Amino acid sequence: MDQLLRVMNFNVSRDGIAAGEHQSLERPFGLDHAERLFAWAGATASWPMRTEPGGSRGLDDYFTRDFARHIGAEIMGRNKFGPQRGPWQDHEWQGWWGEEPPFRTPVFVMTHHTRPPVTLSDTTFHFVGGDPAAVLARAREAARGKDVRLGGGVTTIRQFLEADLVDTLHVVVSPVTLGSGLRLWETPDELLDRFRLEVVPSPSGVTHHLFWRR
């Protein structure tokens, strides 16, 4: 079977915005109320960062529970890993996720500024240069036959879409309008030349957009 490159549980506003323009330590998404985008995920039983029992097991839960299934590696942009820019001042920063990151696979962090790998519990972050195709080749090898998750952020996803390397996308449109920020799209129709699309409204208020290659 092919090793797919998959965007999963990626969240945007009604106007296609995934993050603000000014990320900081206090605002990982550069947004004042990022929870307005993500509340649907935290409400599900299978949310990977959930610490308490309970949670819904309806439609949204099918998407959060798919997070780790048959995934052997993740690719992320440097801005998903942390708020620093430019050369690393030190190597103290180890990501936003504490001692037990939810990935539990190799993670390839794309950056022009390499540093030694960081291992936290079952997750090892590798800091790699190169273009999207080269990074994907490394991630596929590390994934040992499983699929590769393309974790974001939005700039990284746009890079891989431009290089036509993405096989499937699950994009969650939340019922909020942000007005300005970093955009995945003006409209989902931009992808219809290359992808089939199913649009599935959830009782929670978000709308799941499922794309796969034609």
Next chain:
Amino acid sequence: MDQLLRVMNFNVSRDGIAAGEHQSLERPFGLDHAERLFAWAGATASWPMRTEPGGSRGLDDYFTRDFARHIGAEIMGRNKFGPQRGPWQDHEWQGWWGEEPPFRTPVFVMTHHTRPPVTLSDTTFHFVGGDPAAVLARAREAARGKDVRLGGGVTTIRQFLEADLVDTLHVVVSPVTLGSGLRLWETPDELLDRFRLEVVPSPSGVTHHLFWRR
């Protein structure tokens, strides 16, 4: 985490019928055109019995791809295993699924007529007596911390519902009317005293019903 007992990808007609009354070797579901119920599943990329590449990766595929995730055992009724009734005449019958059954876990076949286990590739069928609670206890132990799938048929699912042992159900209502046969329900509302329900129409024409305990 709890070990859930889960009904998954279980198919009924618009009028709640899952099978005809007269099962036979030629008609495993006792229906003349069973494919009218199941066509949605065969169209998906992740259908466990798929032999060719391709298939859809929209909403329906999220359900078929969940088939094996975190499942450690299946429980099924004897009529799902085969068309024979009463004492086994011989042990030649090994199920409908050929040399590579899609379960790939221990499977507990409920029957008053035991026989030695059958192993085919990664699947071992155990033939067990006892009431639903006792069979579930054995399946949970075999599942080693994972969930247990309740595979059907409809009579078996009703038994476990009556014993209040089911944690979640995913029931797919297909847009066909059968009129007579073995019924899961008159209406899904019968389960609302004990379960929450989300009803999710799919672009394929089926409607996914997702139940989880209140």
